[in-house]
Amino acid sequence: MAESPNLRDIEEFLYHEARLLDEHRYDEWLDLYTDTATYWVPLERSQKDPYETSSLIFDDRKLMEARVRQFRHPRRHAQTPASRTCHMLGHIEPLDSGDDGAVRVRSNFILVEFRADRQFIYGGACEHRLVHSGAGYKIAAKRIDLVNSEGVLDGISILL
Amino acid sequence: MNSLNIPKFSDLIRPDRVHRALYTDPMLFELEMDRLFGRAWLVLGHESQVRAPGDFFTTRLARQPVLVTRDDGGAVRVLVNRCPHRGAVVCTEERGHTPHFQCGYHGWTFSCDGALKHVPMANAYPEDPRGLGLRLAPVPRVATYRGFIFASLAANGPGLLDFLGYMRTSFDDMVDRAPDGEIEVAGGVFKHAYDGNWKLMLENHNDTYHPAHVHASSIYAAKEQADDTPTTGAGEIAVRQMRQNGVPPDVWDGLGLWTAAYGHSLMGDYHDDKRLVAALKDPTFAAYRAALEKRHGPRRTDEILGVARFNTVVYPNCTFMSQFRQLRILHPITVDRTAVYTYSFRLKGAPPQMFRDTVAFANVVNGTGSPVLTDDLELYARVQQGLLTQANDWVYLGRGLGGDVPDREQTHRGNLGTSEIHIRNQFAAWAHYMSQAS
Numbered sequence: 001m002a003e004s005p006n007l008r009d010i011e012e013f014l015y016h017e018a019r020l021l022d023e024h025r026y027d028e029w030l031d032l033y034t035d036t037a038t039y040w041v042p043l044e045r046s047q048k049d050p051y052e053t054s055s056l057i058f059d060d061r062k063l064m065e066a067r068v069r070q071f072r073h074p075r076r077h078a079q080t081p082a083s084r085t086c087h088m089l090g091h092i093e094p095l096d097s098g099d100d101g102a103v104r105v106r107s108n109f110i111l112v113e114f115r116a117d118r119q120f121i122y123g124g125a126c127e128h129r130l131v132h133s134g135a136g137y138k139i140a141a142k143r144i145d146l147v148n149s150e151g152v153l154d155g156i157s158i159l160l
Numbered sequence: 161m162n163s164l165n166i167p168k169f170s171d172l173i174r175p176d177r178v179h180r181a182l183y184t185d186p187m188l189f190e191l192e193m194d195r196l197f198g199r200a201w202l203v204l205g206h207e208s209q210v211r212a213p214g215d216f217f218t219t220r221l222a223r224q225p226v227l228v229t230r231d232d233g234g235a236v237r238v239l240v241n242r243c244p245h246r247g248a249v250v251c252t253e254e255r256g257h258t259p260h261f262q263c264g265y266h267g268w269t270f271s272c273d274g275a276l277k278h279v280p281m282a283n284a285y286p287e288d289p290r291g292l293g294l295r296l297a298p299v300p301r302v303a304t305y306r307g308f309i310f311a312s313l314a315a316n317g318p319g320l321l322d323f324l325g326y327m328r329t330s331f332d333d334m335v336d337r338a339p340d341g342e343i344e345v346a347g348g349v350f351k352h353a354y355d356g357n358w359k360l361m362l363e364n365h366n367d368t369y370h371p372a373h374v375h376a377s378s379i380y381a382a383k384e385q386a387d388d389t390p391t392t393g394a395g396e397i398a399v400r401q402m403r404q405n406g407v408p409p410d411v412w413d414g415l416g417l418w419t420a421a422y423g424h425s426l427m428g429d430y431h432d433d434k435r436l437v438a439a440l441k442d443p444t445f446a447a448y449r450a451a452l453e454k455r456h457g458p459r460r461t462d463e464i465l466g467v468a469r470f471n472t473v474v475y476p477n478c479t480f481m482s483q484f485r486q487l488r489i490l491h492p493i494t495v496d497r498t499a500v501y502t503y504s505f506r507l508k509g510a511p512p513q514m515f516r517d518t519v520a521f522a523n524v525v526n527g528t529g530s531p532v533l534t535d536d537l538e539l540y541a542r543v544q545q546g547l548l549t550q551a552n553d554w555v556y557l558g559r560g561l562g563g564d565v566p567d568r569e570q571t572h573r574g575n576l577g578t579s580e581i582h583i584r585n586q587f588a589a590w591a592h593y594m595s596q597a598s
Contacts, residue, residue, distance in 0.1 A: 035390050041529060043348045050394065052515065054348040054504060054522045057529035063395030066381040066402070070531050073377035077542075078534040116541075152351040152499050155534035 004094075005103045011092050013137050014107060014128065018087035021159050026068040029159070033139045034131060035061055041144045041160060056149060056156060067159070078157035083115040085158060095127075102140060103130045109144075113158055122160060123147050169595050173587050176558035180547040182590070183357040183555075189495035196476055196593040197222035199314040200422070201323045203478035203489055204228055206505070207307045208344035209255065210236060214272055217255040219501075220491055221299060221311055227251050227261070228309060231273035238302045238311045239274040244294040261296070270296045306335045307343065318422075325420045326569040330472035333482035336464045337438075339451035339509030343485070347504040347519050352528045354500075356540035358476070358492040361500060362586060364536060365471045365479040366427045368412040369559065369578040371405045374539050378531040379406035397520035400433050402532060407432075415577030418567060423475025423589030425582035429468040429483060436521075437483070439465040447511040455509075473582065475589055485518045486526055496544050502526035557583050 020029040033039070040050050041057040050058040059067060070076050088110045095104040104127060111122040129141040144160045172179040181188060202221055209217050210230040217228050218241055225241040227250070243250050243263040250263045250270065260277060262269045268289075269278040274296035279289050301312040303320040308331055310320055321328065335343055354361070364370065372379070382402035389395075407430050416428035434442035438449065439462075452461040473479045480487035485505040492498055504522045506515045524530050547555070560579025567573040574581035 038392065043350065047348075051392075051519060052347065054350060054519050054527065055529075056350075056527060058394055058520075058523055060390065060392040060395040062385060062389040062391040063398050065389060066378075066385045066395075066399055067531055069384055070377045070381035073380050075373070076377040076535070077374065078538040080538075150351075152353045153528045154353055154355075155537040156529040157534040157538075 005097055007092070007094065010094055010103065010105055010130070010137075013130065014089055014092060014105070017139070018089055018109075022085050022087055024071070024082065026071050026159075030064060030068050033061070033064065033142075034133075037061060037064070037139055038141050039064055039159075040142065041146065041149070041156075043149055045145070045150060056146070056153070057160075076157075078155060079115075081116060083113045083158050085114075086112045089126075101132045103137075104128070105130060109160075111160060120154065124149075169591050173591050175584075176561050177554040177556050178587050180553050180555060182587075183359060183544065183547050184495060186495045189357075189492070191594065192590075193222050193492065195596065196590065197313075197492065199312065199317055199593055200476055201301075201303070201310045201312045201317075201320055202476075203474060203487075204238065204309045204311055205489075206343070206345050206487075206503075207236060207304060207309060208342075212257070214257045214259055215255075216251065216258065216261075216272070218251055218253065219489075222313060223492065224313075225249055226299060226311070227296065229272045229274075232271070233273070235273070236302065236304065236309055237273050238299045238309070239296040240299065241296070243268055244276070244296070245289075250296065274298055306331045323422055324474070325422070325424065326418065326571050327420060327424045327426060327472055327474055330426055330469055330480065330482045333464075333467045333469060334480065334485065334505065336467075337452075337483070337485075338507035339448070339455055340507075341455070342508040343505040344508060345503050346506040346515065347522065350500075350502040350522070350526050350528050352500055352502075352533070352537065353493070354498055354537040354540045355496060356498060356544040357495060358490055358498045359586065360540040360543055361488075361490055361498065361536075362473055362475060362479065363583045364540070365473055366417060366425050366582040367580075368415055368417070368427060368430070369580075370539075371412070372409070374535050375402070375405045375532055377535065378402045381531065382406075393516065394520040394523065397436070397517055398524035398531075400435055401521060401524050404431055404433050404436065405532065409578075412578050413576045417574040417577050417579055417581060418571040419564075419574075419582050419585035420569075420571050421589070422592075423586045424473055425475075425585060426472040427470050427577065427582075429470045431468075431470075436517075439468070444513065444517075448514050451509050451511065473586075475586055481525075484521055484525070486522055488526065498540075557587075 039059040043054050043056055047053055089107050091108040093106045095106055097103045107126045113120040124146040127143045130137040131140045213230050213232050215230045227239045227241040229237045231237050241249050245268050248265045250261050260269050260271050267280045271277050276290050276295050299311045300315040303310050382399045385399050411430050419425045431437045434440040438445040469482055471479050477490050488500050488502045490500050504518050557580045560574045560576050563575025564572045564581045
């Protein structure tokens with residue numbers, strides 16, 4: 001049985017991820033993820049998989065890298081000007097840990113985005129699957145369920 | 161009419177330009193809802209969304225809430241989603257299955273063909289309301305083509321086949337690609353909105369002049385992406401599609417671009433990536449091809465797969481990608497706000513991998529978080545903002561002007577794939593609808 005995870009370590013790790021996004025430190029953000037990681041924003045409530053049903057975002061390493069590279073391009077129009085964002089995380093709760101030491105963590109979030117004179121608010125629940133890497137964690141999977149994923153949304157050009 | 165201060169339409173549309181009011185004037189928008197969306201055939205969905213009696217989905221027709229059902233006799237019905245009693249919307253669910261619809265206000269109950277079945281405490285009425293013709297009103301005209309459901313709010317007008325003209329062949333293309341000869345809506349519905357007039361999307365979908373510029377950043381990001389990066393398969397499809405948008409200008413110019421009566425248009429296809437196009441015989445498609453050949457034989461299979469089209473625009477509310485199994489229905493909200501619902505289709509009888517590819521393709525092309533679509537939406541918003549300027553009243557649409565030539569089945573073809581013939585044609589249809597008073 002793996003040693004039970006330290007809640008404080010997990011909280012700090014998730015806060016760190018949020019901060020990297022809010023500060024547009026996308027390369028460092030990418031470094032938090034494993035090579036086989038997935039970053040998933042389902043379209044449907046309780047969506048079972050990202051292959052048979054579309055997703056607001058479903059990125060593997062290949063598409064995550066491309067997405068991060070796109071931020072740097074001067075003609076990423078939907079990010080010109082770049083969004084300012086603020087992530088608020090709460091209810092951080094480790095769910096279980098597997099024999100491989102991987103930890104599933106649930107959290108709730110509110111994200112405020114401001115761009116081009118408009119403000120958007122996203123909210124929902126996250127599930128991270130964290131694996132041990134050296135002294136800390138890496139993200140093997142992140143799932144973000146927006147409360148309005150099935151509603152009419154403006155284009156999402158940021159990372160949640 | 162003059163009391164509404166509507167300018168003459170001939171003052172707003174010239175051979176090579178249109179007035180910005182067509183995108184920005186709220187009064188013209190209201191008139192469009194009446195004269196254009198109130199008359200044209202509008203795409204509502206597909207019969208697979210109401211497969212069995214009692215199946216239903218809700219949507220809008222020219223902003224009005226409607227209910228699409230399969231009635232007990234097996235007919236597709238399009239009913240105004242409004243109680244004939246006091247006016248409440250009767251069904252609030254997006255889709256489902258039910259023996260009847262009951263209004264939440266006073267419990268009036270309707271069968272799936274719209275007939276009023278039950279009125280609680282009916283004895284207080286001097287006459288049984290069921291005898292007064294009170295019901296969920298049917299819309300004036302409903303028709304289907306190859307399983308696609310259309311409706312018109314006008315009792316009179318061209319029949320659906322006349323309306324579609326040559327565009328019907330794109331619906332044929334979509335359905336013919338299914339080994340079992342049938343397709344179905346599957347894989348979820350994206351709903352996105354943009355801060356711009358409804359016309360901007362229709363103009364953009366056959367605009368092959370824009371990808372190199374609007375999509376420069378996703379093309380760059382994909383081209384720079386290492387081929388050996390780990391992928392679930394979904395990112396692979398996305399990166400390939402983003403790269404494909406970076407084909408050189410002569411490819412865009414060389415594409416066919418056809419227009420037809422009533423504002424429709426379709427463009428040829430620009431793909432040469434074997435993993436994205438079944439006709440190019442990548443091994444991934446071997447099982448799919450075999451399934452098609454089993455039904456049709458190799459010659460017909462080549463014919464079916466050889467149809468090379470990207471977008472087809474059915475003016476004024478739908479665009480679709482017959483080859484890539486994507487369909488979008490637009491919903492005008494206000495003069496400067498538009499919602500778009502996008503659907504994927506499963507080819508019945510095709511191997512499971514085909515649908516997984518469709519889902520990945522949908523995500524990158526129509527997804528609300530797509531690195532591609534989001535840049536289109538941003539440009540629609542910029543156009544809408546730019547058109548508020550009073551210093552320049554005109555939108556210039558002269559690209560390829562003078563080069564439009566008559567072509568097969570009453571179509572016209574642009575002299576270049578990047579011609580703006582399709583936009584000029586949309587405004588010709590616009591003027592046709594708008595100049596006829598009710």
